[in-house]
Amino acid sequence: MSETPTKSLNCPACGAPITLRALGSSVMVVCAACRTEIDISKPEFRIIQQFNVAARAFDLALGARGRLRGGLFQIIGAMIRSNGGYSWTEYLLFNPTLGFRWLVEDEGHWSLGQTVKDVSELNSGLRGMRYQARDFRKFAAGAAIVDTVVGEFYWRVKAGSRAWTTDYVAPPLMLSEEKTETESIWTRLEYLDPHEVADAFKVPVREPTGIAPHQPSPAQQTLHVIKRYVWGSLALAVLLQVITVFMARNLVIPLGVYVPPADPAQEVVLTSLHLPARRSLNELTASAALDNGWVDVDYALVSKQTGESFELGTGFEFYSGADGDGAWSEGTRSSTVLVPSLPRGDYDLVIGTASGDSRGGRVDQPMQLSLVHDVTPWRNFWIVCAVIAMYPLVLVYRNLVFERERWSDSAFSPYTEHTSG
């Protein structure tokens, strides 16, 4: 077992024991009992500022250790910062070989932050910053004032000290710039699931409230996961449909002309036709030179082999005339119906009609009939596409709702009009 290097001192103000955990890197420590600020940058420790105020309890204790994103870190300092009535907590974590990290808690949302060293990679972009090939969008700007501070820090932090912060987001990341009169420090923060923090430090954490500026959208994450499957299924559906298109025979079979019989109730057996495909979708078209009339057609395709009858009906109507606005017409002079699932074989087409015209008589124009055998079915394809797209579209919608809510807290929302500046 290796020793944890610590050094202890007693608070020169209140006498409470203080444990130093990052000696050599720290320049100050704030007594957890009375909040007295002590300079430890020189071997002779001295009081910077004395408060004698009981420190507010933090969710995570100084000295607590937790493994976060692959590194074991110890909490050496903590501060509560605020802007107006709004406050959040920042913990300073230390590991002797990995250095410092920030653990930030804001409304129950947690982030792990690290100071940006490669500042030459920071470039301002149209709506924010560009860093390491990612675009960060400006989300918030405001003051950050230190309300309460305890523990060790590698710079001199004081209650009351103020900085100006600007946050840019690219979920799950945030870039935060902190400016004082003398310097500007950039921090790259990564959103943590609250359970990661609870597991790391073995403490319960509260449920987060609202949406954090850089919280990843759950719908977006799911979309990201299923994206490849969605595109894969669509590609497969398209491929199958392309094959279907190429395999379809599209054989045009003229069926001749139907002449309305003298007895309107009489059915006409038009022709016998041969359908060579094993099972086919067929397009049956009827057309007549209608003049202000309507036709209802009942088809029956009767198999010569089995006697099975496939029945379906259709109809069309066409009217025309002229009025004050000029000539008009409505309706069509033909109708096409799909006859699905016809087995291979020879068929009789039995036709019965009912019709009428504007003069109260029957339509007596002959009707042209034709059939395209083995056409490409499209309906199933569109149904499949719709089914595949349904869940992703729901997610896209949910993501939009989430993003609108996220940005509703921002003065720089892309969803609302605002004056820049």
Next chain:
Amino acid sequence: MTAFRCPTCGAPGRFSSGAPYAVCRYCKSLLVRTDVSVDSVGRVAAVPDDFSPLQLGVTGVFDRRPFTVVGRLRKAWDEGSWNEWCVLFDGPQFGWLGEAQGDWVMTFEQPASALDDIPGAAEAAGAGPGNRWRLGGRDFQVSDVKQVTCAAAEGELAAVFAIGEAVLCVDLRGSGRGSGLAFATVEFHAQRRHVYVGRYVEFSECRFANLRPLDGDV
């Protein structure tokens, strides 16, 4: 001359690295080696305890070249202090492994020609973060300008500050990402300037041995 007796306290010592400076481990005299003798130039403070995982004798690897930690300077400025570990590569060549706030930087002293494009001390004192300098043909940005002293020292050292000397130091960062990020320091001494250039290193990439036991995460 490698073995010597400390001219101040008489304790035995040894220059084993070829470095020109050493700190007597008993009386903390800062010793300088000349062709004929070892002279004391004053006393330095003992390095105060800290939580660095390094110590003298640690070995490591940088860019596939093995090195040994032979000395340490504890440098200080108004707002804190940090470690500069003097490391010895085969060659021999000295490097400096800086350890500041958990960041690790390996630098090597550059020839004076690398300084050709940079301003003098007076102008450098007014430099601020973001200023662009060229060092040895490469672009850098100033990240830090401060007055630095050597607070303490131990072991053998390739270079030292004069005792009590405050030196204007300018830290710069170059291009590159992650641990490949270039780093440089320019020291403006009274009579001379030194430039050290290198890059950030990940602690883990150095594959250190003989580390000081720390209950951290290595």
